Amino acid sequence: MLPAKYSPKNVESEIFKFWEDNEIYRKVKERKGRKFYFVDGPPYTTGRIHLGTAWNKVLKDTILRYKRMSGFAPTDTPGWDMHGLPIEVKVEQELGFRTKRDIESFGIDKFIEKCMNYALANKDAMTEQFKNLAVWMDWDRPYMTIKAEYMNAAWFAIKRAYERGLLERKKMVVNWCYRCETALADAEVEYWDEEDPSIYVKFPVKGERDTYIVIWTTTPWTLPANMAVAVHPSLEYAKVRAVKNGKVEYLILAKELADSVLGKGDYDAWEVVETYLGEDLEGLEYEHPLAEEVPIQKNWKHQVFFADFVTAENTGCVHIAPGHGVEDYELGVEKGLEIFNPVDDRGVYTEKAGKYAGKHVREANDEIIDDLYRKDLLLAEEKIVHRYGHCWRCKTPIIYRATEQWFIKISELKDEMLREIDKVKWIPEWAGSARFKDWVSNAKDWCISRQRYWGIPIPVWICEKCGEMKVVGSIEEIDWENDLDLHRPKIDAVTFDCKCGGKMRRVPDVFDVWFDSGVASWGSIAYPLRKEKFEELWPADFITEGHDQTRGWFYSQLGTSVVCFDKAPYKAVLMHGFTLDEQGRKMSKSLGNVVEPEEVVSQIGVDGFRLYVLYSAPWEDLRFSWEEARNINRMLNVVWNAIRFAYTYMNLDDYKFGEKGELKMEDRWILSKLESFVKEANEAMEEYQVHRVVRAFFDFFVEEFSRWYIQIIRPRVWEERDSPSKIAAYYTMFRVIDRSLRVIAPFAPLISEWFYQHVVKRFRDGEESIFMESYPEPEEGMIDGKLEEAMDIAKDIVEAAANARNKAKRKLRWPLRELVVETSSEKVREAVEMLEEIILSQCNVKKIRVVDNFEKEIEIKPNYKYIGPLLKEKAGEFAKYVASLKEIPEKLVFEGEELDPKQALLIDYRLPDGYEYAEFPEGVVYIYKELDDELMREAYAREIVRRIQEMRKELDLDVEEFIQTMVEMDPELVKGWEEYIKSETRSEKLTFGKAEGYVKEWNVEGKKVRIGIVRKS
């Protein structure tokens, strides 16, 4: 016997042990197969996986298992993204560090060692978590971004970029984290709402008394670096005469914005005195508002320029600080302005900032506002809540700073990248054609340098003396001791001799970690250090990641790959969603709505978890719901019970698969459904539509197989040994179970393997593991569309009959004389003919009849509500006329007036006595609800049988055990059904008299009946 209840824990522990003891994964992997190059998007080694990571790997595992069963030998190397700020930040926290200086004094070598140990430990912890989700990947041989052979792949890429003129060092305004003291890529900036000052500042126009240009900013701290003001050339500007406390000022700003801006200041009145276009303003000079506080500003000329990026918002005059804004910078370069940046790496003003030197920019805001106020240059001050960028790791608000950085010139590669996107198969299609293309179209040059420690060192050496630059494209060009020793600070000690006689030293930067993972498609197979695999496999056949990777891994990979090979590194991309909480919010620690994968697994098991996440469309976000998750488990339990049912009898009879017996209609039907299901699964998998397989599985196995097929064949399995009909049922059930399990095995590997070992291999020879079996392909010859359609109709009829019984209050246990199907459909007629036996037994009726028109009587009554107001006093006469009607007239003419019969008449159908009806899609079903004596006796017999069965159960008798039964009742009530009762209940003897043994008193339809049973030992 199989366990009565599905216990995920027992199944899991047994199968995990079985796999391990027998090295099943290794054996499966050794099998030959067609190539399928899958590249694992490396999760960052944070130490714990979350729901989304778990979903991601389960999705990958399912596809890999499917591919293996389908004759492929997919690559399944897991990857780990191990460098970068997140780990540095963690280690810094552990050590209590606050700045880079803490690291330097601690020692970079020791710091790097800590980072490495931390990353390795996290990797191990996460590996265990993934293994516990039954993810089969090559865990003993992962690719790691910290390995020399991997770092080499990044060096190779940067050398290619250099050779193609796509590597550039330039001063550029970048996202800067002053806590981490490094540049950040756009992909590393997270946006959320932040409250900032919103100030309107008056810049005094040179040589014109009391005249000002009005600008607006949310970053007062950038004012010390102001170098210019920008206006839009074709926007209309105004000089406004404004009066405050009797004092007159002239303010220059966009005309259409004047009222709203002046309204914010304390002006008593204002009027436009002059207007001009933006282009007329060019060259207008002004004095820096903080020239006294920042004396260096006195050295430079400040004037108005025009620029197209200016919009009619705020004041229409934009404060330009080329050292602190991307557009500002570009304008600055164009106009030959000083790229003035008085802020250091830590976000602290340098000496150049005069009065503010030594202050942190975030703290300086208030002081600057005060100074402006004191100088009467502050027109208005407000607060604003707006989206502002933050460092993705330490959450510090970023600032923009002009610094020297290394860039990949994406701007020159964009067209090629966009072309490559079109060649990739995207699932869903819009992931590529819309979302990704949009990102790439707007991409700027990629800043790949970081002023940090824990990363792949940028392999650029520069001569101290002559500035000559050398880009190293292979680790073989330098000495390295072991594969983990290419990190800082060791690499910093490597120098080259320059032609000029000087020493070449490495630039101190490390790579953006997105560059690390960007080279995964060849780094993971150690190219170019080793060539064979690359030549055989590249590019990847398939990758899958979440939609956040649009600007992450999908992008970084495409960029590096186009640089190196002019080609996309992947052929197909499945973009999956995010896991959200039940309300559709992001899961986050601060909201306290985080659900851990382990928590889910402990409640519903690994297979339950996997099926749950694979149940909905992968590209949709997944709102996690406990209710839904448990629901999956209930369905799995039905699967369990269905297989257990089949097993019980097949096992009892020692069935061996092969014998087919005589297939009946229901057998042929479910076998047809099985092949339709297999077909659907294959088609869906080819499109990576995993959810369709899971849904089809539950539909088929729970709905069709368990709830319908097994229901129908139940009596057949307790026929005598060797009955051809019973053998046919066994054959059918086995085939269904065997093939269904193999279809669903990639999704629910543990329970499938368990059944394979305990059930499938009990009745036929098999492989050592279900994962050495092949994935079923549909045998289309067995699909019988007509039969499937007929069964749908039969189901509808049975359902309607149940409905009618409900109305007539006749339980299913009570047999009924007749079922009439009224229909005009030939298909229904054929279906009834074909499947009569099934309908009869499922409806528990003796006879079924199909008619075009059931002999019912109609009663026609006038609709007084309608005719009353129309016919007034003639209504009574009309009623008489209606009473004479025998059938519904097509035309209704009364007293020369034509009436619409549909409105004027109410039709009542009266069924002949004793009938009840219910509708079904193709007609109406009628049952005859009265029971004659003969039917009553059968009904009683069934009632008695049911109660004896329950008593057997209470005594915990074996299914096969015989008993003696005594019933205290009038034997006439079940006359003619004695043998039936005996055989159904395995009673050797049935007597009507004093009950002995285990005795119970029952109330059967109002009659007291005492039943006694004695077990036959």
Added chain:
RNA sequence: GGGCCCGUGGCUCAGCCUGGUUAGAGCGCUCGCCUGAUAAGCGAGAGGUCCGGGGUUCGAACCCCCGCGGGCCCA
């Protein structure tokens, strides 16, 4: 301001690409049933302006346009 996705009973979602019976499922609810899969299982019923408005079409949840609401990303 721009791009993308989503909006279907109380809840979670299929269906939409490829227009065509009376729009489905599960959960929940109400009422029943079954009892040799049984601390399970099954059925029926109630419950839907398929976000709104236009358009195309003989016909629109589905295709097109314009809105509204939510989410993500970008400015």
